[in-house]
Amino acid sequence: xxxxxxxxxxxxxxxxxxxxxxxxxxxxxxxxxxxxxxxxxxxxxxxxxxxxxxxxxxxxxxxxxxxxxxxxxxxxxxxxxxxxxxxxxxxxxxxxxxxxxxxxxxxxxxxxxxxxxxxxxxxxxxxxxxxxxxxxxxxxxxxxxxxxxxxxxxxxxxxxxxxxxxxxxxxxxxxxxxxxxxxxxxxxxxxxxxxxxxxxxxxxxxxxxxxxxxxxxxxxxxxxxxxxxxxxxxxxxxxxxxxxxxxxxxxxxxxxxxxxxxxxxxxxxxxxxxxxxxxxxxxxxxxxxxxxxxxxxxxxxxxxxxxxxxxxxxxxxxxxxxxxxxxxxxxxxxxxxxxxxxxxxxxxxxxxxxxxxxxxxxxxxxxxxxxxxxxxxxxxxxxxxxxxxxxxxxxxxxxxxxxxxxxxxxxxxxxxxxxxxxxxxxxxxxxxxxxxxxxxxxxxx
Numbered sequence: 206x207x208x209x210x211x212x213x214x215x216x217x218x219x220x221x222x223x224x225x226x227x228x229x230x231x232x233x234x235x236x237x238x239x240x241x242x243x244x245x246x247x248x249x250x251x252x253x254x255x256x257x258x259x260x261x262x263x264x265x266x267x268x269x270x271x272x273x274x275x276x277x278x279x280x281x282x283x284x285x286x287x288x289x290x291x292x293x294x295x296x297x298x299x300x301x302x303x304x305x306x307x308x309x310x311x312x313x314x315x316x317x318x319x320x321x322x323x324x325x326x327x328x329x330x331x332x333x334x335x336x337x338x339x340x341x342x343x344x345x346x347x348x349x350x351x352x353x354x355x356x357x358x359x360x361x362x363x364x365x366x367x368x369x370x371x372x373x374x375x376x377x378x379x380x381x382x383x384x385x386x387x388x389x390x391x392x393x394x395x396x397x398x399x400x401x402x403x404x405x406x407x408x409x410x411x412x413x414x415x416x417x418x419x420x421x422x423x424x425x426x427x428x429x430x431x432x433x434x435x436x437x438x439x440x441x442x443x444x445x446x447x448x449x450x451x452x453x454x455x456x457x458x459x460x461x462x463x464x465x466x467x468x469x470x471x472x473x474x475x476x477x478x479x480x481x482x483x484x485x486x487x488x489x490x491x492x493x494x495x496x497x498x499x500x501x502x503x504x505x506x507x508x509x510x511x512x513x514x515x516x517x518x519x520x521x522x523x524x525x526x527x528x529x530x531x532x533x534x535x536x537x538x539x540x541x542x543x544x545x546x547x548x549x550x551x552x553x554x555x556x557x558x559x560x561x562x563x564x565x566x567x568x569x570x571x572x573x574x575x576x577x578x579x580x581x582x583x584x585x586x587x588x589x590x591x592x593x594x595x596x597x598x599x600x601x602x603x604x605x606x607x608x609x610x611x612x613x614x615x616x617x618x619x620x621x622x623x624x625x626x627x628x629x630x631x632x633x634x635x636x637x638x639x640x641x642x643x644x645x646x647x648x649x650x
Contacts, residue, residue: 306347390637
């Protein structure tokens with residue numbers, strides 16, 4: 206599972222030159238903290254004595270250790286002229302399954318998977334550049350949920366692999382990233398790739414992420430009332446690209462799930478924890494009438510089924526009422542979302558739109574919130590048609606619709622751009638996290 210993407214036209218990376226100009230040509234030490242690393246950028250960029258027409262290429266390697274797999278991103282930057290800004294030229298991406306958390310009882314195997322992925326970096330980065338190319342791994346939900354001793358054992362194995370590698374290894378090169386920073390750094394990635402961080406109007410796009418049991422939203426508010434009416438821990442300030450951005454960002458964990466990542470349709474879990482559920486038997490109007498399945502989670506086995514008697518027990522309206530009971534009161538509604546413009550939506554938003562035939566898996570697409578609603582009605586009111594393909598599709602589409610409309614408060618004509626790449630670069634937090642190390646991007650809570 207690998208792909209190579211070239212960024213054309215190349216996207217401008219602005220702050221690197223500024224940091225280089227401020228820090229000079231300070232020599233890098235064998236180890237450096239994030240705060241110290243910005244001072245080593247002079248070694249990555251061309252010196253002022255180089256000919257004006259010469260170019261310098263430098264690299265960054267970021268590992269995304271997620272719950273379902275581990276991914277490596279190798280970014281190539283070009284400094285064409287000391288007095289011009291560098292550009293992001295290329296991304297090499299490769300992934301491997303399962304994720305590190307699957308090796309909780311075999312940490313050595315987890316380290317082995319990272320060692321295998323490092324071969325991609327060695328093939329992409331020229332040997333002469335290895336010693337000055339930073340190597341970083343950020344783990345997310347999978348490791349966050351493991352007992353601390355197991356996650357620590359995995360991180361130590363990865364650290365050993367990094368220390369044995371020929372690449373530049375900062376002191377904090379291996380760590381677990383909190384969920385809030387995931388959203389912030391993904392916002393940085395998307396707005397960088399779309400060119401919005403350089404616009405004088407400061408028009409940016411928001412991002413939406415949806416996983417099994419959690420949902421995240423990050424955007425730049427236009428109204429001071431949004432910031433003033435939001436809980437303090439929903440606002441984060443980042444200083445980057447010579448600008449300060451005060452973002453609204455929040456990750457909601459549904460009920461008692463503690464943001465657990467489920468490896469099957471996620472939205473059924475939301476309803477399983479509905480108050481009043483008895484005997485762990487879940488009957489829903491969101492499922493086909495004759496559907497019945499055993500499903501295990503958290504050491505317990507549940508029976509999941511549709512409501513078998515009568516047409517009146519199924520359909521979009523009844524399904525929406527079920528989902529609304531869970532969504533209401535757990536998702537904060539920002540003041541201004543009804544008036545915002547484009548949002549980029551990832552993960553299950555994208556996957557379920559593909560399953561429902563709303564977008565192409567390769568190309569992605571642009572949808573309005575009303576498109577999810579329309580297809581949810583079609584699927585729920587003709588569940589027998591979709592049962593062989595995906596018996597959970599009615600529930601999934603209704604949940605997305607309810608979350609967007611009654612959860613976040615989007616208008617039906619709000620535009621969502623569903624994609625996995627922008628300008629052929631992965632839209633994950635990885636590029637934003639690379640900036641965090643290259644540029645000493647600071648996130649203030």
